[in-house]
Amino acid sequence: xxxxxxxxxxxxxxxxxxxxxxxxxxxxxxxxxxxxxxxxxxxxxxxxxxxxxxxxxxxxxxxxxxxxxxxxxxxxxxxxxxxxxxxxxxxxxxxxxxxxxxxxxxxxxxxxxxxxxxxxxxxxxxxxxxxxxxxxxxxxxxxxxxxxxxxxxxxxxxxxxxxxxxxxxxxxxxxxxxxxxxxxxxxxxxxxxxxxxxxxxxxxxxxxxxxxxxxxxxxxxxxxxxxxxxxxxxxxxxxxxxxxxxxxxxxxxxxxxxxxxxxx
Numbered sequence: 207x208x209x210x211x212x213x214x215x216x217x218x219x220x221x222x223x224x225x226x227x228x229x230x231x232x233x234x235x236x237x238x239x240x241x242x243x244x245x246x247x248x249x250x251x252x253x254x255x256x257x258x259x260x261x262x263x264x265x266x267x268x269x270x271x272x273x274x275x276x277x278x279x280x281x282x283x284x285x286x287x288x289x290x291x292x293x294x295x296x297x298x299x300x301x302x303x304x305x306x307x308x309x310x311x312x313x314x315x316x317x318x319x320x321x322x323x324x325x326x327x328x329x330x331x332x333x334x335x336x337x338x339x340x341x342x343x344x345x346x347x348x349x350x351x352x353x354x355x356x357x358x359x360x361x362x363x364x365x366x367x368x369x370x371x372x373x374x375x376x377x378x379x380x381x382x383x384x385x386x387x388x389x390x391x392x393x394x395x396x397x398x399x400x401x402x403x404x405x406x407x408x409x410x411x412x413x414x415x416x417x418x419x420x421x422x423x424x425x426x427x428x429x430x431x432x433x434x435x436x437x438x439x440x441x442x443x444x445x446x447x448x449x450x451x452x453x454x455x456x457x458x459x460x461x462x463x464x465x466x467x468x469x470x
Contacts, residue, residue: 212253220265360413399435411443
């Protein structure tokens with residue numbers, strides 16, 4: 207049933223797709239779609255405007271218009287479905303090639319003179335750089351697999367007592383010496399706060415911060431506005447987890463230069 211009521215309006219010209227509004231919507235009615243914030247469905251928006259304060263461009267406002275009435279039952283169903291989708295990804299079976307995206311691996315250090323590729327060892331610490339010979343003669347500092355935020359469960363052994371690097375996808379391409387400068391000695395989780403589901407990220411990091419006893423957390427982001435949402439996601443997760451953790455935020459320019467560091 208439709209009625210004249212308060213509801214969110216998004217100015218797509220002002221919206222830069224940063225995604226900072228998404229975690230603030232408890233009903234999950236906002237998503238980043240094709241680089242812009244979108245209202246998933248009228249009935250999922252309560253019209254209270256909890257998301258307004260997090261928009262850096264002023265693209266959000268509350269207006270009155272004809273819309274479907276707010277439906278709490280629909281919200282609960284929608285959130286349950288989204289959670290189920292996230293859990294389905296975690297339970298993805300091994301593919302025929304034997305390389306499941308969620309096949310948890312911690313790599314043993316190997317003799318650099320050896321040509322072996324290394325083997326999985328769930329007990330291997332994430333804080334010891336992995337020595338895997340590459341074509342260029344240098345060793346990879348990556349200590350585990352997978353690396354994508356949405357594919358790493360909170361129970362992954364390499365997260366326990368780790369120094370965690372949360373890196374926006376683009377940083378690995380922008381920074382020439384990404385591994386040497388930022389990855390060595392750390393577990394890494396990578397993702398895009400603009401195109402991925404921000405609320406699912408928040409939930410994932412709440413679990414990790416609550417259970418993994420992280421030593422430290424480093425956020426590596428690009429200078430572009432949409433990347434700042436990664437910091438918002440981590441802040442939200444820390445608040446919800448109710449734990450204190452040392453966080454350093456590093457910002458990279460589009461030319462791959464480090465332009466800012468701050469701790470919070």
